[in-house]
Amino acid sequence: MRRSRNVFVVAAVLVVLALIGLGIYQWRTGSEGELPNAGGPLGTSSSPAPETAATTTTPAEPEWCPAVEVVSVPGTWESSADDDPFNPQANPASYMLTITKPLQEAYDIGRVRVFTVPYTAQFRNIQTERGRAEMTYDDSRAEGTAKLSGELRFVAQTCPTTKFIIAGFSQGAVIAGDVTSQIGNSAGPIAPERLLGAVMIADGRRENGVGVNPGVDVKGTGAEIALQPLQRVADTVTPGATLTGPRPGGFGVVADRAYEICAPDDTVCDAPLNVGNAVERARALIAANGNHSLYATNPGVIPGTTASEWTVHWVRGVVESM
Structure with a gap:
């Protein structure tokens, strides 16, 4: 009996921890052509700009500075450290492309600059040969966060009037949510008033009542x-996958514009909490893991639309209202 209990617990952890950062997205786009607005101004590195002494005059902004920068954070296996942030190629099936490509098509890069964070999006799992060779979840998340x-700090310092939107999926949603939390609690790379909003899709640290849920209620x-x-x-x-709990x-002060989108029964963001013991918890988690890869098509997350469509529409509404 004890061995059976352990099997269920380990199976649950394998399934759900792999899904926390799951970036594998089986949906395929009909076109893999070059993204509009690819490339960007020279010197727009994602590395932080060095601090300089304050001056009495505010320098003029470079011509490339946008009105809004949308920073996208892909999920596990949807990005790489050397990917092109303006024309991502690491995974043509990356879920976040269903959001970033329509925005790049809708706006000139001088108005809305779409930047996809290039990081080693991996999740070590010692049960598989591939997993044993990968970066740990903690290290991958730390790289993505940095x-x-x-990128936020560099553009904020270089372009004093630029405002920001952050969006992420799965492991990318955890990263986006963590940085949004830092910003909202005055410990982030930009001031809270410069954040127009953030969208976390399938966030592994989602809590009911924290942030704004634009979709159906989820109990987990x-x-x-x-x-x-x-x-x-x-x-x-x-190993190296720390379950960090609530933020x-x-x-903080940006909770009114921090959007948490979660599909019912997606165990990454809607994991059952009120169960009696570890075995029941394991069985429940294993049974409810089918909706994580359907956010571009699932009509049951936000009535009348999909998570991708809602996010694109919301971003456009914010931009047009400026």
């Missing part, structure tokens, strides 16, 4: 919260 923060919580009591088991399966301070 690159997202660096993020897998990094639900599975936190099983951290010791997780360490044996996916301290939530989204």
